[in-house]
Amino acid sequence: MATANPALVPEITVHSVEPEPRGWVSWITTTDHKRIGILYLVTTFVFFLLGGVEALLMRVQLGAPDNTFLTPATYNALFTLHGTTMIFLFVVPIMAGFGNYFLPLMIGARDMAFPKLNALSYWLLLSGGIVFYVSLFFSPPEAGWTSYAPLSGSVYSPGSGIDAWIFLIHLTGISSLIGAINFYATIANMRAPGMGWGRLPLFVWSLLVYAILLILALPVIAGAVTLLLTDRHFGTGFFDQGQGGDPLLWQHLFWFFGHPEVYIMILPGFGMISEILPVFARKPIFGYKAIAAATVVIAFLALLVWAHHMFSTPSATIVLVFFMVSSFLIAIPTGVKIFNWIATLWRGTVEFKTPLIFSVGFISVFLIGGITGIFLAVFPVDWQLTDTYFVVAHLHYVLVGGSVFAIFAGIYYWYPKITGRMLSESLGKWSFGLMYVGINVTFLIQHSIGLDGMPRRVYEYPDVGNLALYNLISTIGSFMLGLGVVVTAWNVVRSLKKGARSGPDPWKANTLEWFLPSPPPANNFDVIPRVRSVEPMKDIRRQIARQSETPVELGAAEPTPR
Amino acid sequence: MLSLCAALVGVLALAGGASAGFLTPESGGSPNADDIDTLYKIILAVAVIVFVGVEGVLLYSLVKFRARKDAVPAQIRGNTRLEIGWTLGASVVLIVLAVVTFAMLPGIRNPPDSDPDGFPTDEIATVQNASAYQPRPPSGEALNIDVNGQRYAWRYTYPDQDDNVLNDVFSYETLVVPTKTTVTLTIRAQDVAHSWWIPKLGGKFDAVPGHLNFTWFKISEPGTFKGQCAELCGRNHTDMVAKVVAIEPDAFERWLANKRREIDAANAAAQERRAAEAAGPTDADADTPAARETPAEQTPPDEDE
Numbered sequence: 054m055a056t057a058n059p060a061l062v063p064e065i066t067v068h069s070v071e072p073e074p075r076g077w078v079s080w081i082t083t084t085d086h087k088r089i090g091i092l093y094l095v096t097t098f099v100f101f102l103l104g105g106v107e108a109l110l111m112r113v114q115l116g117a118p119d120n121t122f123l124t125p126a127t128y129n130a131l132f133t134l135h136g137t138t139m140i141f142l143f144v145v146p147i148m149a150g151f152g153n154y155f156l157p158l159m160i161g162a163r164d165m166a167f168p169k170l171n172a173l174s175y176w177l178l179l180s181g182g183i184v185f186y187v188s189l190f191f192s193p194p195e196a197g198w199t200s201y202a203p204l205s206g207s208v209y210s211p212g213s214g215i216d217a218w219i220f221l222i223h224l225t226g227i228s229s230l231i232g233a234i235n236f237y238a239t240i241a242n243m244r245a246p247g248m249g250w251g252r253l254p255l256f257v258w259s260l261l262v263y264a265i266l267l268i269l270a271l272p273v274i275a276g277a278v279t280l281l282l283t284d285r286h287f288g289t290g291f292f293d294q295g296q297g298g299d300p301l302l303w304q305h306l307f308w309f310f311g312h313p314e315v316y317i318m319i320l321p322g323f324g325m326i327s328e329i330l331p332v333f334a335r336k337p338i339f340g341y342k343a344i345a346a347a348t349v350v351i352a353f354l355a356l357l358v359w360a361h362h363m364f365s366t367p368s369a370t371i372v373l374v375f376f377m378v379s380s381f382l383i384a385i386p387t388g389v390k391i392f393n394w395i396a397t398l399w400r401g402t403v404e405f406k407t408p409l410i411f412s413v414g415f416i417s418v419f420l421i422g423g424i425t426g427i428f429l430a431v432f433p434v435d436w437q438l439t440d441t442y443f444v445v446a447h448l449h450y451v452l453v454g455g456s457v458f459a460i461f462a463g464i465y466y467w468y469p470k471i472t473g474r475m476l477s478e479s480l481g482k483w484s485f486g487l488m489y490v491g492i493n494v495t496f497l498i499q500h501s502i503g504l505d506g507m508p509r510r511v512y513e514y515p516d517v518g519n520l521a522l523y524n525l526i527s528t529i530g531s532f533m534l535g536l537g538v539v540v541t542a543w544n545v546v547r548s549l550k551k552g553a554r555s556g557p558d559p560w561k562a563n564t565l566e567w568f569l570p571s572p573p574p575a576n577n578f579d580v581i582p583r584v585r586s587v588e589p590m591k592d593i594r595r596q597i598a599r600q601s602e603t604p605v606e607l608g609a610a611e612p613t614p615r
Numbered sequence: 616m617l618s619l620c621a622a623l624v625g626v627l628a629l630a631g632g633a634s635a636g637f638l639t640p641e642s643g644g645s646p647n648a649d650d651i652d653t654l655y656k657i658i659l660a661v662a663v664i665v666f667v668g669v670e671g672v673l674l675y676s677l678v679k680f681r682a683r684k685d686a687v688p689a690q691i692r693g694n695t696r697l698e699i700g701w702t703l704g705a706s707v708v709l710i711v712l713a714v715v716t717f718a719m720l721p722g723i724r725n726p727p728d729s730d731p732d733g734f735p736t737d738e739i740a741t742v743q744n745a746s747a748y749q750p751r752p753p754s755g756e757a758l759n760i761d762v763n764g765q766r767y768a769w770r771y772t773y774p775d776q777d778d779n780v781l782n783d784v785f786s787y788e789t790l791v792v793p794t795k796t797t798v799t800l801t802i803r804a805q806d807v808a809h810s811w812w813i814p815k816l817g818g819k820f821d822a823v824p825g826h827l828n829f830t831w832f833k834i835s836e837p838g839t840f841k842g843q844c845a846e847l848c849g850r851n852h853t854d855m856v857a858k859v860v861a862i863e864p865d866a867f868e869r870w871l872a873n874k875r876r877e878i879d880a881a882n883a884a885a886q887e888r889r890a891a892e893a894a895g896p897t898d899a900d901a902d903t904p905a906a907r908e909t910p911a912e913q914t915p916p917d918e919d920e
Contacts, residue, residue, distance in 0.1 A: 125850040197847050203824060204807040204848060294825025300808060301823055334680070340693040365810060365819040365845075367828040369748075370724065377716070381709040388705040389698070395673050396697070400689040402682040413677060420669055424662045427709075431716050433723045434655050436818020437640040437648075440810060440845040505636035506814040508845040511853040518636060 073575060084168035085575060089175050090154025091471065096179055097147035102542070103186075104138035107131045109535055112495075116528035118516035128512035129195035130214070134185075136198030137218060140314065141225045142182045144456045148321035149174070149232050151463055152260045154471065156236060158566035158573060159254045161245025161581045166238035167231075174232040181224030188217035197510060199311070200281070202292035202303040207285040215285065219278045226271045233264035233271075240264075245565065247584035254564045254587070255338065258345045259324025262352045266313045266320070269356065274310035277303060301366060308359035316355040318452065320348060322459025323390055326412045329466050330394055331588075332562045333409035334401030340393040341587055347386035347393075354383040364432040365439050373432045380430035387423055391416060406560070407481030411462035414489050418454030422447055425500065440510075443503030446496045453534070454492050461488070461541060468545065469559050473571040474552030480544040487537030494530025498523045563588035644815035644840050644859075645832035650722045651818060657715055661708060723817075726797045726831035728752045734793035734864040739774045749801065749829045757797040757831065760790065764802070764809030764822035766848055767855040773871065784874045789858045793867035794834050802828040807849065813842035813859050821846055834861040 080088060111131050114123040123131070153171065157164055165171045188194065192212030196205040205215050240261050244253070253261075280291040281303070290296025292303045323344075331338045338344065360368070360376040394416055403409065425447040429435050438444060461484070468476050502523045507514055514520050558567040567590050569577060585592050635641050635652070638659070642652035680686075729736065729752070736756045751757060761772040761780075773784040792798045802811050804822035812819040816832040834840075844855035862870065 125853065129847075129850060129852075195850070201808055201847070209807055209849060299825060301826065335682075335688040337690060337692045339691060340698055343693065343698045366821045366823055367826045370720075374717075378713060381713060384709060385702060385705045389702055391669065392701045393693075393698075395669070395676060396691075396694075398673075398676040398680060400691065401680050402686045402688045403677060403680050404682045413673070417670055417673060420666065424666055427662065427712070428655065428658055431654065431658060431712065433651050433716065433720065433818065434640075434658065436820070437651050437655070437814065439819055440812075501637045504638070504640050506641055506842070508812070508843060510847045511843075513853055 084164075084172045086153050086157050086165045086168065086171060087471075087573060087577075089171050090150050090152075092175050093146055093150030093153055093178070094471075096175075096182070097143050097150055098542070100138050100142035100182060101147070102538070104135050104143060105535055105538060107135040107138065109531055111135065112528040112531040114512060115514070115524045117525070118521045119513055123512060125512045126195060129197075129510070130193035132510055133194045133197050133214075133218070134189075137185065137194075137221065139452070140198060140318065141221060142178075142185070144318040144452065144460075145229060145314070146178050146225070147460055148260075148263060148318070149178075149229065149236075151256075151321065151325070151460075151467070152236055152263070153232075155467065155566055156239060156257060156260055157243070158470075158569065158577060159257050159564045160240065160243060160248060161565050161578060161584065162239060162243035163576045163578060165235050166243060167235050170231050170235050174228045174235065177224050177228035177231075181221045181228065184224060185217050185221035188214045191217075194218040199307060201307075202281065202284070202300045203294075205281060205285075205303075206292065216282070219282050222274060222278045226275050229267050230271045230275075233267035236260055236264040237268070245581050245584045245589075248589075251342070252584055252587045252589075253345075254324075255327035255341065255344055255348075256321070256324035256564075259320045259322075259327070259348055262348050263317055263321050266317050266352050266355065270310045270313035270317070273306055277306035277310070280306075301363075304363050304366065305359070308362045309356075311362065312359040313352075313355045315451070316351055318456050319459075320351065322415070322456045323348065325459045325463045325466070326394060326415055327390075328562075328564065329408045329412045329462055330397045332466075332560050333404045333406055333412075334398050335404070336397060336401035337588065338393070339396035339399070340389075344390055344393050347389045350386040351383060354379060354386070358383060361430060361432075361435070364435045377430050377432050381427070384423065384427060384430075391420060391423075406465075407476065407478055407485065408462045408466035408560075410482065410485050411458050411465060414485060415455060415458035415462060418450060418458065418489070418492060421497075422450030422454055425450065438503060440508050441503030442499040442507050442509055445509050446499035446503065449496045449499070450492075453496070458488075461485075464541065464545070466560070467566075468548070469552075469555030470566055470569075470571050470573070472549060472552070473555055474548050474550075475555045475559060476544050476548045476552060480540055480547075484537045484540035484544065487533050487540060489537075491530050491532075491534030491537050495527050495534055496530070498526045498530075502527065558590065561590075561594070563590050565589050568593060641814035644813070644834055644838070645817055646727065647723045647817040647830075647832065648815055650719055654716060654719050654723075658712060661712060665708070725750050726752045726757060726799055727833060728754045729757065729797045729833070730795035732864070733796035734758060734867055736796065739776065749799065749827075750831065751799070752797050757799040758793065759799045759801060760792070762790075762800045762802045762811055762822070764804040764806075764811070764844065764848070764855075766806050767844070767851040769809075769811070769844075769855070769857050773874075775875075782878075784871055784878060786874070788856065789860055791860050791862060791867065791870055792834065793864040794837055794861045796864060797831060797833045799831040800829065802830065808846050809844045809848050809855065810846035811842075811857070812845040813840045813857060815840045816842075816859060819845050832859075834859075837861050837863060 080092065083089060110123065111128065114120050114128060153165070156162075192214045194200070194210070194214030194217060196210055196215060196218075200215060200218060203209060240253070240257060280289065283289040284291055284293065284298070291298045292300050294300060327338055327344055357379045358376060360372060361380045364373060364376070425443070429438055429444065429447060465476055465481055468474070502520065505518055505520060505523065507520055514524070555571050557570050560567070565582065565584070566573070568582060582589060582593060635643070640652055640655055642648040736758050739758065749759075759774055763770040763772070768787045769790070771786050771790045772780060775783055800811065800820075802820050802822045803826070804824045806824065808824065809822040810819045811822060811828075811830070813832075816834070817830060820828045820830045822828060838861055840859040840861070842857045842859075844852060844857070848855060
């Protein structure tokens, strides 16, 4: 493998470059990780908008007490579609989208380890989404994204909606599983010369752990939904207490997958924040090893906390105590990350560009979700809070304030690399402002809605106490949040043509993707630079500066006659 | 630090009785609900300190270290002592919370004895619905009611002196209980999973088919406590409401006797009808499903609230 001489900028091409294939056929047949990454990002963002519309419909229904805008059946279908879409078709795969595009670039690879498998991952994801959404025209599933047995069994959910849900889990599951294997193989084998584990970018660390968690958790849910499928169609009764099965078995299997899934959705976000903060504080990340280690510890503990979703089921006290303590433990590495991020800002020179603003917004809002997580980990308190809007508030602080803010930070940070254009800063700041206020207006009050006694997954509520006011506030907030998302969507479309040209490295960032032109050419690197530290671009810029000093000095000594 | 303490005091003041349902969970019906409320407030106090502290430092570092002319970012890569320090700090906070929880757990999990002037439960067949895992008061005596979740109503079965559950008094939706008496609940489901929840009487306990779940409450003053099913159970999940009506022990005794008479009368009427059907030619009108149902099951229990 050749080692780059960083002095040679712009890059020298040592062979003739074939023109990039164009047209829609080239997009369908592509195995280029960057194109697959773009397909992932665009597809998942469309699903994000669909899930958002579903959420807004629910908020309209709940905007007034005893509302009749939606029927109970439609409402149940909507929250099932919303939860399933956001988790399986947006947050998890959009992280794979960022990973697809940037993982090879950040580690100095020319593509993923298995490019064809990579394409298969994407097409399975799209198939899963289509299979699921086609059920809209028949009988959409109504059992929630958790599809608890026996409600999801053939007796109580005779329609084909649950089957569509099962096939979605299978298709997106296989997609994620082979994607995860691909990530792992790529990271393990295709790093640039000199990039040891201690020089792996933190986003790549988080993708590595994301991949391992997917590989460990997905087979469990795949098995569980297969049992559900045979229960529904072949009379097996794995989840039927009348036939020697057990509804609680479903809950255990589901959450054994479901809790790691939570960290699958947030860890890559943590990784993005860890990349973005140092760039805009102009300071190295504080505690690189602590953050990488915390990522690994969180992943390990994530496999040991599943039953905290089941504190109100019939459980022995020792079980409750174990899962309370393990959930407490996971707060420690999460706290360590937050402290390290703040320490990264400390004594830096913070530049308030949109990616940084979203990252800081992430920290401030994710913290609230983390703290309410402690309330829910204390099982006697959880007995009051579980299955109420308090939980809805908690999980949205973590997923919207956490994952979505990280994703938006990532969009603003990496859009110039993907398109060669800058996003509008002013639209970005408007989007952030609307989303930040929107999140807090929507979800802060939902803690009180839950404390006031309103369970989740109810299509209406009586006009008692302050429920009407609280819910109206939440509905208003949700539309602000939606507007903020639309502003960024508009920004992304508009900047494709109108954005300022970004050049290869608009942020003066630290990692290898900024070494390449924007957008990067097919096969990325002609020559792969040798990595000498955790911030290779700093080394490269320093070297260029050193080498370009020489001619300037020479020029000063011997001025060229003009 | 001073402002931190002031904020804390402020929040705790707010978190007093008036704020139940805004900053704190509902309570006031039963000692276990009150203990959960206290535990919640302790966590809230710690949470507010952590929240104000972390957000404060974050905000400070954003304002203080914003990019300015001539400002040079310090190239610090970490500090092992600091890492160990905040890891230990977070651990200590969590250990304190765990210890407090364990200290308060028995009061929440284990039912107390009934008051001396409560409803006498010593003659009631406590073997009914008994489970080895069901927490019992120290005296071993409580009014144990079977709560059965079914789409979309709760069915309550009250114990009596014999072991036959088929002749027990039952009701739907509204659970009538005596005050000053420890009421233990055996919670089950007969179709899909449900969750029993009356916010002022303590937390949720899922009713899962094939399993028994347990909770208890003890109400000191007569009153009505409302709740609803908290686990998605189908399209009418929202309408699966529950109400606990607490009345004085002697009123409860009268209510129980009344209810028993109603059920006995209904049973007798049903038997009479069956005998008539067996004897004479079947009357088409009498054979409709509506006519076969017992009146007690038809009319919701009417008790003064």
